[in-house]
Amino acid sequence: VPIVLALFAATLGLAMLLGLxxxxxxxxxxxxxxxxxxxxxxxxxPLTQIRLFAELLEEPRLRxxxxxxxxxxIIDQEARRLAYMxxxxxxxxxxxxxxxxxxxxxxxxxxVLDEVVQAFAPLAEGRRCSIHTEVPHGITVRADPAALRxxxxxxxxxxVKYGPEGQTIRVRVEPxxxxxxxxxxxxxxxxxxxxxxxxxxxxYRMARDSATGGSGIGLAIVHELVRLQGxxxxxxxxxxxxxxxxxxxxxxxx
Amino acid sequence: xTRILVVEDNAQLAYGLQTTLExxxxxxxxxxxxxTAIRRAAEWGPDLVILDLMIPEVDGYRxxxxxxxxxxxxxxxxxxxxxxxxxxxxxxxxxxxxxxTKPFGRxxxxxxxxxxxxxxxxxxxxxxxxxxxFGDVEVNxxxxxxxxxxxxxxLTPKEFDLxxxxxxxxxxxxxxxxxxxxxxxxxxAVMTRTVDLHIFELRRKxxxxxxxxxxxxxxxxxxxxxxx
Numbered sequence: 001v002p003i004v005l006a007l008f009a010a011t012l013g014l015a016m017l018l019g020l021x022x023x024x025x026x027x028x029x030x031x032x033x034x035x036x037x038x039x040x041x042x043x044x045x046p047l048t049q050i051r052l053f054a055e056l057l058e059e060p061r062l063r064x065x066x067x068x069x070x071x072x073x074i075i076d077q078e079a080r081r082l083a084y085m086x087x088x089x090x091x092x093x094x095x096x097x098x099x100x101x102x103x104x105x106x107x108x109x110x111x112v113l114d115e116v117v118q119a120f121a122p123l124a125e126g127r128r129c130s131i132h133t134e135v136p137h138g139i140t141v142r143a144d145p146a147a148l149r150x151x152x153x154x155x156x157x158x159x160v161k162y163g164p165e166g167q168t169i170r171v172r173v174e175p176x177x178x179x180x181x182x183x184x185x186x187x188x189x190x191x192x193x194x195x196x197x198x199x200x201x202x203x204y205r206m207a208r209d210s211a212t213g214g215s216g217i218g219l220a221i222v223h224e225l226v227r228l229q230g231x232x233x234x235x236x237x238x239x240x241x242x243x244x245x246x247x248x249x250x251x252x253x254x
Numbered sequence: 255x256t257r258i259l260v261v262e263d264n265a266q267l268a269y270g271l272q273t274t275l276e277x278x279x280x281x282x283x284x285x286x287x288x289x290t291a292i293r294r295a296a297e298w299g300p301d302l303v304i305l306d307l308m309i310p311e312v313d314g315y316r317x318x319x320x321x322x323x324x325x326x327x328x329x330x331x332x333x334x335x336x337x338x339x340x341x342x343x344x345x346x347x348x349x350x351x352x353x354x355t356k357p358f359g360r361x362x363x364x365x366x367x368x369x370x371x372x373x374x375x376x377x378x379x380x381x382x383x384x385x386x387x388f389g390d391v392e393v394n395x396x397x398x399x400x401x402x403x404x405x406x407x408x409l410t411p412k413e414f415d416l417x418x419x420x421x422x423x424x425x426x427x428x429x430x431x432x433x434x435x436x437x438x439x440x441x442x443a444v445m446t447r448t449v450d451l452h453i454f455e456l457r458r459k460x461x462x463x464x465x466x467x468x469x470x471x472x473x474x475x476x477x478x479x480x481x482x
Contacts (some may be wrong), residue, residue, distance in 0.1 A: 037338065041308065045333035048356035052270045055360040061277060074266055126266055165265070199303060 010053065016028055021244045031203040031216075038205070038215035046078035053078075071109045077122040082149070084153055092202070092217040095224045102144035102228045105254045109139045109180060111172055116152045117171065124169065129160050133171040140252040141180045147225045148249070151233070154218045155184035162209070163188035163242060175251070185238040196235050222247070256371060260284045261291040262333070262399055263309045271304065271333075274360050275367070288312025288418050300328060302371055306335040307341070307348075315348055329370040330454065333358065338445050362481035370455035386445040389467055391460050394423065400460070412437060416452050419459075420470060420480035427473040453478055 053071040056062060117131050124131055152171075159169045163186035173179040185252040191199060191206070200206050200223040203216040219233075226233040231249040238244040258280045262268040268284040275282045283298060285291040303321065306377045307314030318330055329351040331359060336340070337355040342444035345353055351373075352366050372432045383395035398414055402406045409417070419436045420428065428436075438448065457464040471479045 040337075042300060043334040045267075048335070048358065049264075049267055049270065049355045052267070052274070053359060056270065059277065061274070074270075120478070184456045 017154040023249065030245075032207075035203050035215050035217065036199045039085075039089060039217075042215055046082040046085070050082070051076050055121070073122065074126070077126055078087060079166035080119070081123055081157075084157070087150070087215075088154070088218055088221060089215075091221045091225070095221060096202075098220075100224055100228065101226060102147045104142040104144050104229050107143040107148060108147050109143075109182065110135045110137055112143075112145055112148050113152065113171065113182070116149050116156070120156045123157070124160055127160050129163065129165045129169055131156070131169045131171060135171070135173045136175065139173060139175050139180055142252060143229050143231075143242050143249050144225075147229060148247075149245050150239055151222045151225055152182070152184065154222050155247075158193070158218065159184055159188070159243075160247065161214075162186065178251060179248045180251055181246050181248050183236075183244050185240075185244040186242040187240050188242045190237060190241055191235050191244045192213065200233065255281045256281075256302070257281045257283070257298065258367070258432040259291065259295055259298065261303065261309060261314070262306045263287060264306075274364065278364055278368075279466075280367075286310075288314070288317045288322075290326075291317050295321055295326060296324065300388070301374070302328055302341045302367060303330045304333050304367070305330055307332060307336050307345070312425060315344060318350060320350045321372045328372050331366060331370060333363070386482075389460075389462070391469070393417065402460060409456075409459065410452075413452055413456050414450070415458055415461075418471075424480050424482065427476045427479045431477075433477065449477075 002181050019093060046243060053074045057068065057071050089231075091100060113133060117133055121131070156169065156171075159167075163169065167187040169187075170185045172181075172183045172184075172185070174183065189208075195206055199206065200219050202220040204220075205214055205216040222233050226247055226249075230248060233245070233247050238243040258275050259280055260268055260275070262271060262284060265286065268286065271286060274283045276326050280281050283294060283300070285294050285383075285459045291303075291305070291309070292312065294300075298437075303326075305318060309317075314332065314334065317331075323331065324361075330349065331354060332342075332345045332350045334357065336357045342353050353361060354366060358374050360479045386393040386395070391405045394400075395418055398415070400409050400414065402444075405415050414438045416433060419433060429439055430449045434446060448461045453470060457467050457470055461469060462468045469481060471481060473479050
């Protein structure tokens with residue numbers, strides 16, 4: 001009888017384990033499906049604009065310098081967005097395979113920020129957002145410059161996407177003794193305290209953002225890239241009630 | 255002017271759509287969220303709505319359902335990045351007339367808009383033709399009635415159609431064959447006698463003196479001609 005009981009218990013245990021595994025697999029499958037439809041939606045938005053404005057450029061009835069400049073700018077801006085999204089997906093795929101690599105070197109924060117803000121300006125312009133930077137000179141951190149660029153682009157893109165049109169996005173660099181904090185602050189609705197951990201997980205999307213196109217991978221990549229560089233990424237309350245995304249990186253060894 | 259409401263939250267894309275449609279001569283207004291879309295549709299009375307599904311506040315499906323519940327019968331074209339079969343089925347079930355996925359070709363979109371508007375125009379009742387008076391006879395094409403000195407005449411449907419066909423071509427001679435084709439849909443000449451028989455009946459009913467008609471005149475060797 002004890003043997004029968006033990007077998008019974010073991011079977012029950014295995015069944016429960018199997019059930020749990022199946023549920024996890026189902027959840028993952030659901031998250032993946034949502035991701036695929038989210039990313040395809042996200043990629044289609046810039047593609048749609050590139051195609052439409054390229055076609056309008058060819059329309060003889062609308063030929064004017066003003067239109068040409070404005071539409072060419074939109075095409076350029078959306079092509080950049082598309083490139084950045086593709087980069088995001090590739091990084092995410094690498095992270096999933098644990099193949100994401102970074103090479104931290106002594107990096108001038110001001111130089112990277114200038115470059116990123118300049119590259120991002122056309123995208124911000126699309127939603128009439130201005131970017132205000134406060135960067136003290138001569139701050140050097142241990143970081144992979146390409147990875148840092150990617151992190152900051154993600155922050156800026158989120159700020160533009162979830163903040164209101166015409167807002168001011170503030171970028172601040174705050175050096176402390178051991179680490180340097182780079183903060184990107186928007187004037188949007190902010191991230192509720194209850195969701196501040198979950199947003200860094202792959203495929204996670206906030207319920208209120210279901211109407212905004214998104215795939216839920218941007219911050220997961222940020223999290224991984226920052227972790228690999230020995231830093232950390234957090235979200236806080238911004239001064240205007242918006243979200244304040246912060247990356248903390250280790251200062252250059254002196 | 256035909257009015258089109260574009261519901262699209264991406265301001266740049268809304269601008270591109272507006273430019274595209276205005277080029278074709280349409281009057282365009284845009285709405286960036288669902289609540290505005292519903293309000294604008296009610297206030298402005300567009301002839302067609304182009305609707306994105308992923309829009310803030312009230313999503314596109316709900317906008318569509320609300321518009322249909324409020325009795326809006328104008329065509330709705332869903333224009334969205336959601337391209338899965340289930341999305342399309344839901345859209346059509348809620349009352350969409352067409353579905354275009356992004357990215358789309360500008361000319362295809364315009365062609366679909368034109369097709370929807372054409373179909374909608376056809377579905378609408380044609381405007382009623384004015385009441386026609388001659389002598390002491392009054393013909394009401396909308397009501398399909400003919401009165402003489404205030405009294406309703408009893409005309410068969412073909413007699414009525416024949417009278418109307420003659421009135422519409424007033425002053426012009428029409429051959430029996432033309433009348434046959436117009437009223438009966440026939441093209442064969444063997445039936446022309448039918449026209450004469452109906453003309454005989456019509457004259458008997460509307461002319462003061464059917465043997466000396468003043469309105470439905472014979473054009474020798476050709477056919478008939480109507481004069482008021």
